[in-house]
Amino acid sequence: MGAVAVLIETTDSGVRSTSRPAVTAARQLAQHHGGPVVALVLGDAAAAADAARYMDRVWSYAAPALRAPLAETWAPVLASAVKKLGASALVASATSTGKDVLPRAAALLEAGMASDITAVKGPKTFRRPTFAGNALTDVEVLTPVVLASVRQTEFAAAAPAPAPGSVETQDAGAVDPLGAELVALHATKTVRPELTEAAVVVSGGRGMKSGENFKLLEELTDLLGGALGASRAAADAGMVPNDLQVGQTGKVVAPKLYIAVAISGAIQHLAGMKGSKVIVAINKDAEAPIFQVADYGLVATWETAIPALISEIKKIRGG
């Protein structure tokens, strides 16, 4: 077996932090495959240099046409890198970009892929949650090359290596977006940590009734230095942007502290937060299913509980 390639996403300041768990998964997989781990950085030479802080080997496809994360242009580059490296595995974090690009690369390589893996169990076997996390499924990929997207919360973020690795510049050849064009990215403006990485997540549900009422949760979130989340019902109702959605079809989080406010606890929501270390549920309905997974449950309305919680936390902090 051969090298393990890992897709590194980038931001203006270098390696996107959400890619670091994929590096850890790639290293675990490389122990089974025997070859080196090689980072693939597309369209961003500066970030490629940053990636070398974590990795022995970085392949940088620096063509500016690859700057936009388009599946149409990225998938062929990933596929050709795998072939040129003679790699036997390709992994990426299961971010929105990873989910978009990796299966397309799988088609180009005619290789099997395991989505959203939570554990590497062998050279070609992986554990992954299915049925909204209600069945842990072990799968074996049967093709010579294996692809896997990585659930970020289940693998530690790779730390920088003692000595930086080498960057090799690769030529992507002609970049053909097939007519597709990224027109604009309307980023949700926030100064809070990434939802998938925050140590504290405060989420609101349908019971918050309106987007306006989320301001109170934001105050609590900022007091705790956390990230704001929401249930699908709240996102669905348009109270908050969908990128705050925590759950089976949204983001998966596993913070040290998860505070679920006015969230009933639908199966699909639990799938996105059950891995949290400590779960607090605040709901006025004592029978709400969320209490079955909560370490600490408080039966109360958010209208009374959240202002009291904010003032109590301020009090213990002497503020």
Added chain:
Amino acid sequence: VKILVSCKRVPNPEQKLKLSAGRVDLSSASWQVNPFDEYAVETALRLTEKGKGGERSGEVVLVSIGPKEVAQPMRGLLAMGADRALLVAGDDASLDPDQVARVLRALVTAEKPDLVVMGKQSVDGDSNQVGQLLAGYLGWPQATFLASIVVAEDGKSATVTREVDAGVEEKRVPLPAVVTVDLRIIASKAVRNAALAGPDVEWEENQRYASLKGIMAAKKKEIREVAPASLGASLAPMVKTINQEAPPGRKAGVKVASVEELVSKLRTEAKVL
């Protein structure tokens, strides 16, 4: 515009999942259409609706893979307004995403749609792969996780917004293309075919229910059975399930009586404050 929509059945997500002998046991499951596939059908229908005189134009063709019982939920989607359906015989519980994508590729090649609309993921397998695989196999552009779509007046491109981790991305793709839909696609103004509907046109929020008239009409609509062997596609699996088990349960927690008690416990017991 001719649109192909893939649909699959899933076990009712609200039902407790049974596991036995290292496998999920679906023998007593009650089935429903994958929610994102219902949104895909709604999306496709809207793209053929609300022409200047209120007329409909275009065709919505459904595709599913499964045993004969799948014909019943397909009939329900035809009652929503889809025009006809193709049902490929197969064991839907054991197919991997790649096998599904290869079946769909063969059907796309035969049907030649302008657009393939799919749900972003099924809520049983949770793989989120088939749309992207299909686009890759066809060499078509793709747009995943759609919050909105407008097909241009000349029918040659679509401008979409996509739900991405950082917010919302706007993307334009030429047709034919493969798109997969996220939950906001069923908002009242999220979908429009500019050749038919003006910018002010709205639909009812959420996916539609079948009307009595729709149910009557669906009885006469075609569900054509397709033999997998007739597709000329290699259908060897690429991913095999080895074992399935229930996740470890969480230890039952405690109820606290007040905010003060909660903060005290979070501080001294859980040590997270």
